[in-house]
Amino acid sequence: MRALRKIARGPGAELVEVPIPEPGDDEVLVRVHGASICGTDLHMLDWNEWADRRVRDVPMTFGHEVAGAVHAVGDEVHHLHPGAFVAAETHIACGHCTTCQTGRAHICENLRILGVDTEGAFAEYVVLPAQNAWVVGEGIDPDVASIMEPFGNAVHAAFGTGGGEDIATNSVAVIGCGPIGMFAVGVVRALGAFEVIAIEPNGYRRGKASEMGADVLLDPTEVDPVAAVLEQTKGVGVEVVLEMSGNERAIDQGTRMLARGGRMSLLGLPDASVTLDLNDQVIFKEARLQGITGREMFRTWQQTTTLLSTGRVDVTPVITHRFGLDRWQEAFDTTASGRSGKVILAPDPEATGHTTGHTTG
Amino acid sequence: MRALRKIARGPGAELVEVPIPEPGDDEVLVRVHGASICGTDLHMLDWNEWADRRVRDVPMTFGHEVAGAVHAVGDEVHHLHPGAFVAAETHIACGHCTTCQTGRAHICENLRILGVDTEGAFAEYVVLPAQNAWVVGEGIDPDVASIMEPFGNAVHAAFGTGGGEDIATNSVAVIGCGPIGMFAVGVVRALGAFEVIAIEPNGYRRGKASEMGADVLLDPTEVDPVAAVLEQTKGVGVEVVLEMSGNERAIDQGTRMLARGGRMSLLGLPDASVTLDLNDQVIFKEARLQGITGREMFRTWQQTTTLLSTGRVDVTPVITHRFGLDRWQEAFDTTASGRSGKVILAPDPEATGHTTGHTTG
Amino acid sequence: MRALRKIARGPGAELVEVPIPEPGDDEVLVRVHGASICGTDLHMLDWNEWADRRVRDVPMTFGHEVAGAVHAVGDEVHHLHPGAFVAAETHIACGHCTTCQTGRAHICENLRILGVDTEGAFAEYVVLPAQNAWVVGEGIDPDVASIMEPFGNAVHAAFGTGGGEDIATNSVAVIGCGPIGMFAVGVVRALGAFEVIAIEPNGYRRGKASEMGADVLLDPTEVDPVAAVLEQTKGVGVEVVLEMSGNERAIDQGTRMLARGGRMSLLGLPDASVTLDLNDQVIFKEARLQGITGREMFRTWQQTTTLLSTGRVDVTPVITHRFGLDRWQEAFDTTASGRSGKVILAPDPEATGHTTGHTTG
């Protein structure tokens, strides 16, 4: 089969022919319908400092946001059968550590990531642990299924670690409107947010945030976002900030636009340490900051399925491009261009059928 | 009456004779039994940068951790009567802003603090808003009543903003064992913590933490507290950190000793901005950081009353000194010495009766 | 002024002339814009067994769901001024009992109800405790303001005692679609419910539930609602039941249509004891049953204000009739007819201005 692989510990990748892998006893082999490109994949292609430190073994196939049909199952797999259409939870948990045993497998102490610690999904076939294959069910387009993993990030951030009881009837700022931020705008709208303020310097992305339902769009290069949010909220601030940018300055601003008793969920990954005014912006305000990573297994997947299958959130504005595997370089360039939402790599680009309306490369 | 007052915007104070104040319509006049000295009071005496910025009007009487008997009530006060023994909630809330209206008066948008924004309690009498007078009830010694306010800080930090569901059966680190940290050790023991680790450089204070029930004592000048906590918890970290030091380095260390999914409540006030490794210590771990200030009005007071009146927490090791108002300088020196717990100023030092066992100056 | 009063302890009422009342020190006098009729008011008119047991003093003016402009304020009222347009929280709390002190004033141990324990609002003027006057703010029609109290019941039931974290993406059944049930349908839609099933024998009311956004309508006299809900949810049941009927049989059915781990909020008041299969329907399913009464003071009012002022819920289909005070008998007959939503009594029926579209009698 064809697979897009890192061949060496440095920039670049190659589309090469490799054998179709065999699923292990508790694994499934999936025929890939589509795999969307994540920021992490750009880092791996470019082989930045993070990639060099984080990735252990090359050569390897990368890519992890994937959906496809089960092709074969291992001997110990009893609840999945060939033909089932599945999306991949990319956090591979050990199942036996303290956090796994207490229902928090997504922050497993021995966590491995698909396509980073294991062979990935930019290929015609991918092997998944059976427990990581989520049956997609009816009402979700196959292309949409391939973005359920990053969409789930947005859902998990919106619900937060406390159950999302603070979204409905409250005001929410989404900082950073890359694809996950775009998704988050739609999610908090569907959860009953009173007012959604999207903060993003890139005009194309602000436009997408608007399509997803943002009430207010702020360009932080044009206005002071803290002052603008406080003005918009009559001096009170927003009850919830969803931080998707990973920008150090934006994180600090997030604390400053938060209302007393507010919640900031942090999903964007800063490159460096972050300096915060804990005194005035956290302690006296009794603000709550919480780290968010991955998706609750599998409560978030169920919420994701409901939001997508019922149309409560329509993600089609965010799925902007679709390329065949052989045009992977264009796909990565498009992803990096700042003028795209989610870009899907499809081994068989004709196998779309279900989806229409987005640019097909 | 005698009152210890800031006379000028600079270091020092004077014990002077002033008229007994009159309560306003919705206020009560309290005859002070005892007022304990807070770190804030040291700042006001020394007139540090914070005091100069924060305090508006001098001359003024300072002091706020106070208990005493109601002496007279204003015309609009119907539920309190002279003779009632009360302790003061020092957060004076407006009652009408959004946070007040949603049950979070302790983070009122128009918050004023007794003895900082209003005339305080280092005096023979003090005026309180009637709604800030908590009837102490049976079983609590009058001297103990005078420390209910800072004890309540420890209770609020322990319960946190989420109800304290994560204390029982879990391990807890208390960073910084000044009086509130000492109290916190006793509180989390009473709430069923599995293991309490107290981190404090001052040996006298570590001794007090031990008296209050700490299982493990760490001197951060002798050992790396992060390494020591991880070793003590078999690499997992503690589920809860109560940060009472306000030390920038200690706050960073707190995030590093926290278990995945853990909670750090921040009560100690750092002098400057704090730099954190949000990436590895908050986001990937899904840690929760929460600011803590004051006491929930008045859920925390009820919890405080139960813990103290039933003896679930015995605070007598922490109430170490008691001085007459005329010996205020000794009292402040003792507070600043690093060899004391709570130091009480008593207008009538013979009026103790109920309490014994602590050094009386 | 004219006031609709119970003159004797028996059926009937009279529209009589009485002096305009004076507000006490901590009260406000409100010029009534509109007062909507509640089921309780029907009981008081008919003087059923409940009314005879519950009401202490007659003669008295009844009615409690009210909005209007502040006309005068008492001496102790400092935050409200004549002209402010307010709606009434009808639960008059003591402010000093344990539940009040712990932020749950709506279940005050010494609770009194406007128009039941005090002079009510079917009159040209009504006196309210100042703390019970909620400033309505912009964007809410005066007639809509007069139904904020029962709408708040629906909001409180939807959020429940746990914060409403289980509404978004979940399925919800509303049992009993009188006005509060009709409101509840709209509220859970706005909070992101996946699917709303309305159960109601009265066809007119089912129609209103449909207008408010119910996905599925069930007539329990035609189908077995338990079987129908289980079929609709593929055997799983609904995650949330909002019980608004007070019907003993319906309450039992509610437990049977609840999913494992589900929540049933009980607001409808049964006339008699209720027999439940706790074993199979509660214990083995770990179902949660919770009583709901009144509105959280004032968190629910803030949520209510947001939902109404932003149009997230449009209640105009439920406000079906409006009568002048002199046509009170028609108004009560209409309320009892089963072919109405909320019916408003207006002392000055021409003073509508803002609202249109509903039948004016």
Place this chain on the structure above:
Amino acid sequence: MRALRKIARGPGAELVEVPIPEPGDDEVLVRVHGASICGTDLHMLDWNEWADRRVRDVPMTFGHEVAGAVHAVGDEVHHLHPGAFVAAETHIACGHCTTCQTGRAHICENLRILGVDTEGAFAEYVVLPAQNAWVVGEGIDPDVASIMEPFGNAVHAAFGTGGGEDIATNSVAVIGCGPIGMFAVGVVRALGAFEVIAIEPNGYRRGKASEMGADVLLDPTEVDPVAAVLEQTKGVGVEVVLEMSGNERAIDQGTRMLARGGRMSLLGLPDASVTLDLNDQVIFKEARLQGITGREMFRTWQQTTTLLSTGRVDVTPVITHRFGLDRWQEAFDTTASGRSGKVILAPDPEATGHTTGHTTG
């Protein structure tokens, strides 16, 4: 091996010789150290109506509260090895239904129970699904390990479905002091309950509740328990009721002794439907009733392990008897006598070593 088996669908059992079972691919074979007798086991011996309806297949070995050493593991079991000392979670979950996928495997839609739906543990060896074998760890006596399952019921009831945030500093009533009620008394004490009221007609059991730390003992055949609890709590009622009796009258009484906003966790199984005054005791009080079954997998096991291994709860007063397998009839008679706590059946009664102090039959 020897096994105590139901031979026919009727009263009685026989100790017979059967082959040692073989573990399946994902199972473990455990050499039984001890299996304690549950009320369910009495029902199976007596073959009451419940047993006749519930049990599908006989002959079968019964018993389920068990601990022992892993003797052999199936081919698909990779994290457990022979020699590990384990206790059994008796709820066998499917892992794939909605409740399992959302972290609530203990109320799995396809739940099977060890020793009821599968071959049980009153035998020399028992086969467990590998995922149901909890590694006991250090500091817990092997006999104590055999009661971790019912102790876990008490822990789960105490924490409730909301995290147990309402135990510390609050008053708790435990209704019904069979072994699980006795355990519950000790658990809520360890979690910081202010006052524990034990309600139980059997004097022997009240004595055990006292040994476990109950502050107040009530005999409901001598006093009205509702009146007594209200008097003890100054008319307020208890914040938490843990209902362990399953007695219809006691459940009704539990709602009547509950404070406003209180929580009643229901674990005892009533034989018949239960009639409740929902109006006054649930709705107007905003009481919360919640079903409790099994143990959260495996959060409760971790809490259980901490409480037992640290000595926070000492269960030795409750483990009152220990018999060899051949003396099973005496063991069951003792269990039914009303003068016992937990009774352990031990295939090898000499293999105690670790435990002392209880009657050995």
